[in-house]
Amino acid sequence: xxxxxxxxxxxxxxxxxxxxxxxxxxxxxxxxxxxxxxxxxxxxxxxxxxxxxxxxxxxxxxxxxxxxxxxxxxxxxxxxxxxxxxxxxxxxxxxxxxxxxxxxxxxxxxxxxxxxxxxxxxxxxxxxxxxxxxxxxxxxxxxxxxxxxxxxxxxxxxxxxxxxxxxxxxxxxxxxxxxxxxxxxxxxxxxxxxxxxxxxxxxxxxxxxxxxxxxxxxxxxxxxxxxxxxxxxxxxxxxxxxxxxxxxxxxxxxxxxxxxxxxxxxxxxxxxxxxxxxxxxxxxxxxxxxxxxxxxxxxxxxxxxxxxxxxxxxxxxxxxxxxxxxxxxxxxxxxxxxxxxxxxxxxxxxxxxxxxxxxxxxxxxxxxxxxxxxxxxxxxxxxxxxxxxxxxxxxxxxxxxxxxxxxxxx
Ligand code: HEM
Numbered sequence: 416x417x418x419x420x421x422x423x424x425x426x427x428x429x430x431x432x433x434x435x436x437x438x439x440x441x442x443x444x445x446x447x448x449x450x451x452x453x454x455x456x457x458x459x460x461x462x463x464x465x466x467x468x469x470x471x472x473x474x475x476x477x478x479x480x481x482x483x484x485x486x487x488x489x490x491x492x493x494x495x496x497x498x499x500x501x502x503x504x505x506x507x508x509x510x511x512x513x514x515x516x517x518x519x520x521x522x523x524x525x526x527x528x529x530x531x532x533x534x535x536x537x538x539x540x541x542x543x544x545x546x547x548x549x550x551x552x553x554x555x556x557x558x559x560x561x562x563x564x565x566x567x568x569x570x571x572x573x574x575x576x577x578x579x580x581x582x583x584x585x586x587x588x589x590x591x592x593x594x595x596x597x598x599x600x601x602x603x604x605x606x607x608x609x610x611x612x613x614x615x616x617x618x619x620x621x622x623x624x625x626x627x628x629x630x631x632x633x634x635x636x637x638x639x640x641x642x643x644x645x646x647x648x649x650x651x652x653x654x655x656x657x658x659x660x661x662x663x664x665x666x667x668x669x670x671x672x673x674x675x676x677x678x679x680x681x682x683x684x685x686x687x688x689x690x691x692x693x694x695x696x697x698x699x700x701x702x703x704x705x706x707x708x709x710x711x712x713x714x715x716x717x718x719x720x721x722x723x724x725x726x727x728x729x730x731x732x733x734x735x736x737x738x739x740x741x742x743x744x745x746x747x748x749x750x751x752x753x754x755x756x757x758x759x760x761x762x763x764x765x766x767x768x769x770x771x772x773x774x775x776x777x778x779x780x781x782x783x784x785x786x787x788x789x790x791x792x793x794x795x796x797x798x799x800x801x802x803x804x805x806x807x808x809x810x811x812x813x814x815x816x817x818x819x820x821x822x823x824x825x
Contacts, residue, residue, distance in 0.1 A: 480741075481691055484523045484575040492579065492599065497527040500732040500753060501766065502821050506697035509769055509817045511777040513672040515680055517737070520695040525736055526568070526625050527751060528576060532599060535626035542648040542708045543622055549656040550708070551622070553614045553644030557631055560745025561644065562613035564629060567740065568621050569595045569604075580624075597624060618646040627736075630655075632663075632685065632746040640685050640746065642666050649707035649752050651700070651731065652786075671780035690741040695734070700785045701794070702731045707752050712786050721790045725797035726758035728790060730770075757794075764811050764823035767801035770794075772817055 500506050505516050529535075543551050553561050573580040573595065583594035583605055594605030604620050606612060612620060621629065630645040639662045647655040658666045663682055667673040688694070702710040703721040710731075712721055721728065736749040760766045774782055774791055782791075806813045815823065 481522050481693070484525070484571060486574060486577050488577065490528075490576055490578050492528070492532060493530055495528055495530045495532075497529050497734070497751070497753060498524070500697050500734050501730075501755070501760075501763070502824050504695060504697040504734065506699050506732050507766075507769055507773065507820075509772050509776075509820075511773045511781065513670075513676055513778070513781060515677060515684065515696065517684070517694045517696040520693040520736055522693070523575065524695065525571065525693065525738070526575070526627055526749065527734075528579065528626065529753075532626060536600065536623065538707065539622050539648040543619070543646075546648075546708070549654050550648045550650075551615055551618050551646050552655055552659055553618060553631070554660060555614075557633060557643035557745065558614035560631055560633065560740055560743035560747075561615070561617040562611050563740045563743045563745060564631070564747055565613075565617035565621055566611055567738075568624055569593070572624060595624065618644070622646050622648065626751055628750045628752075630748040630750065632748065633744070634686050634746075638686075639663065640682050643745075645748075647750075649750070651702065651707060651710050651733075651752065652713035669784070671784050672778070685737070685746050688737065688739045688746070690739045693736060693738040695736045697735060698733045700731050701757070701787070701790060702729050702754070703727075703790070705729070705754065712789050715786075715789050719789060720792070725790070725794045726756070726761075728757045728794070729754040730757060730760065757797075761801050761804070762810065764805065765815060765817060765820040766824070767798045767805065768811070769817050769820050771798040771802065774798075 504518055508516070569582065573582040579598055581596040581598065583592065583596055583603065585592050591608040592605055593608045593611065594603065596603045600623065602623055604623070611617070618629070628645065628647050628649050630647055631643050632640050633643045634640050641660065641662050642655075642658045644659060645655055653669075663685075664674050664678055667678065667681075701712075703712045703723050704710055715721070732753045732755075734751045734753060736747075736751075738747045738749075739745070740747060774787055774795065787794075802811075802813070805811045811823070
């Protein structure tokens with residue numbers, strides 16, 4: 416009898432021990448490799464987003480690797496579009512406050528490729544050739560992060576876009592090689608395994624692969640985050656060379672309310688960010704040409720006005736992604752500038768009303784920072800006419816809540 420009980424207890428304890436070792440570990444095991452899902456509810460912009468991201472992040476283990484992106488097997492470059500950032504990422508929002516407005520990022524959305532891919536790459540090449548270190552540079556402390564970033568891009572692109580890129584992995588004469596073949600440009604980049612290019616050479620390779628710019632930052636021993644290099648061919652209105660080696664407070668000095676309202680949360684978020692929990696945000700401005708390197712509007716003298724009709728202006732949205740590289744701990748800030756002519760937004764329900772409200776009712780310093788003084792005298796009456804047209808055609812009735820504009824745009 417005792418023997419049977421003893422044996423049963425023995426079996427039970429073995430089962431208990433095995434279960435204890437193999438059990439799923441709370442939330443981090445449940446959410447596993449998937450970042451938390453994105454919540455597009457309107458109206459929650461005012462919440463301190465940094466808190467939610469931090470709570471999402473801290474549920475993941477430090478060494479929790481990101482999953483591979485799902486492949487786009489049918490991807491057709493001719494018709495390719497990015498997500499519509501007017502509706503994604505809370506880019507345009509009302510009321511418009513200076514907030515971090517960042518969201519967890521699905522790994523699939525790290526780098527997007529559009530039908531304008533070749534245009535972006537050739538513009539970028541011209542800018543890099545003519546501007547050199549003003550747009551592409553790396554401090555010695557950042558060189559390894561450039562290598563890790565390039566290796567990450569080279570690993571990610573063929574997995575996400577197998578119709579556009581081949582990973583070149585081969586073993587020949589007792590040596591192994593790594594690299595990538597870009598099927599669109601016909602360019603091939605290869606190196607001996609273990610000797611991947613680093614620093615500016617790595618950044619130049621990246622510039623031949625994606626539409627995005629990459630700003631890079633690092634936490635230094637003083638506990639602050641510094642701009643340590645990057646590939647910034649399309650800044651629009653500033654230069655990498657003016658910002659490199661500067662802490663976040665100095666980098667963002669021209670941005671109204673940044674140092675008072677955002678600096679602490681931004682630095683804390685960037686330092687705590689885990690490699691397994693990337694995030695994204697977007698910024699917007701209105702520009703008067705497609706010179707992504709340096710817009711005409713940014714060159715106007717004090718009091719100068721843009722020379723094009725409001726419908727010919729562009730809404731430029733900089734879609735921004737943030738990742739932490741696991742080995743170098745480099746902070747990677749990807750920027751993909753996307754533009755839409757304002758005339759193309761005439762039929763988008765509530766958008767003219769939203770742009771009008773943002774320009775007339777937001778804190779004036781934010782709007783002046785966006786160079787609105789150069790276009791608002793012409794833009795505001797134009798938007799008012801668009802609103803009247805939308806009401807007259809029955810597209811809107813004029814009583815809708817602007818904060819809900821995303822619900823009408825889909
Ligand atoms: C969570 C992190 C960050 C947030 C929330 C943030 C926020 C902002 C905001 C609000 C602006 C003004 C443009 C806009 O309306 O968006 C801005 C501009 C800028 N940011 Fe950041 N930023 C972050 C991280 C970084 C990092 C890591 C870098 C550099 C490595 C950087 C470099 C810049 C630069 C160069 C500008 C243009 C400043 C100018 O007008 O001269 N930012 N940022």
